[in-house]
Amino acid sequence: MNLEKFFEKSWIDYIKVTPSAKKILDLLESEGEIIKNDHIALRTFSHPKVHLELFSEYFISQGYLKKDKYLFPDKKLTAFHFEHQANPELPKIFVSELDLSSFNENYQTLIDRLIEKVPEKATFVELYELGNPWAGDLTYKEYEFLKNESEYAAWLAGMGFRANHFTVSLNHLKKYNSVEKVNALLKENGFSLNEAGGAIKGSPDTFLEQSSTMADRLKIPFSDGLFEVSTCYYEFALRYKLKDGKYFQGFVAQSAGKIFESTDLKD
Numbered sequence: 001m002n003l004e005k006f007f008e009k010s011w012i013d014y015i016k017v018t019p020s021a022k023k024i025l026d027l028l029e030s031e032g033e034i035i036k037n038d039h040i041a042l043r044t045f046s047h048p049k050v051h052l053e054l055f056s057e058y059f060i061s062q063g064y065l066k067k068d069k070y071l072f073p074d075k076k077l078t079a080f081h082f083e084h085q086a087n088p089e090l091p092k093i094f095v096s097e098l099d100l101s102s103f104n105e106n107y108q109t110l111i112d113r114l115i116e117k118v119p120e121k122a123t124f125v126e127l128y129e130l131g132n133p134w135a136g137d138l139t140y141k142e143y144e145f146l147k148n149e150s151e152y153a154a155w156l157a158g159m160g161f162r163a164n165h166f167t168v169s170l171n172h173l174k175k176y177n178s179v180e181k182v183n184a185l186l187k188e189n190g191f192s193l194n195e196a197g198g199a200i201k202g203s204p205d206t207f208l209e210q211s212s213t214m215a216d217r218l219k220i221p222f223s224d225g226l227f228e229v230s231t232c233y234y235e236f237a238l239r240y241k242l243k244d245g246k247y248f249q250g251f252v253a254q255s256a257g258k259i260f261e262s263t264d265l266k267d
């Protein structure tokens, strides 16, 4: 799978479970905007069959460079972002990994059982083509058990390997070129925003401002029936120039920590 196919598959899989993202894209395009993607985010477990290193190998083989590391101790997550070396216009990739060693035995046993469904020595591409290797193998109660300790683990168990979000680059918009303006447009059109820590995450001081919708909701198959879960959300990012005159290309852990909560519906 080359990068073109990777992004194409990611987008198709994403809008299938996130119809609101397609509606927002259409809305911005109807306002004359041309949408450019700042980054996409992927999630995984620290298990050796699916860990971040597997993702890293693929993106490096496709010309990406592994850049900064981010730690989210309260969410038990580690992340890296990747930038394409030859073509900085390609979206950045943000990959996070849940540290399974920091959960109790019952929790790890359940996740191990799901990961048993992943073929031995599967590559990232094989994993990504499978999407959700353990689809339908989980009861809704087990999903809730996962969710009680980690919303992230539950999301990954329910949704599998897919883009968790796409991100509109506000630097490339003409009219909606600030987080305030795009948030106002979304609210006017009935979309709900992630308000955790305020609707705007970051500031010019951190060189990155972001906002996001709350994830869509969809019924997915569990082994005991169809139940509604949070799927994916759409993010908006405005980057500021560093002192050297170049746009900041990294991420801000404090803001990203709040953005993770876009799939966390407190119900």
Ligand code: NI
Pocket (backbone or CB within 6 Å): 039, 040, 041, 094, 165, 167, 235, 259
């Ligand atoms: Ni993001």
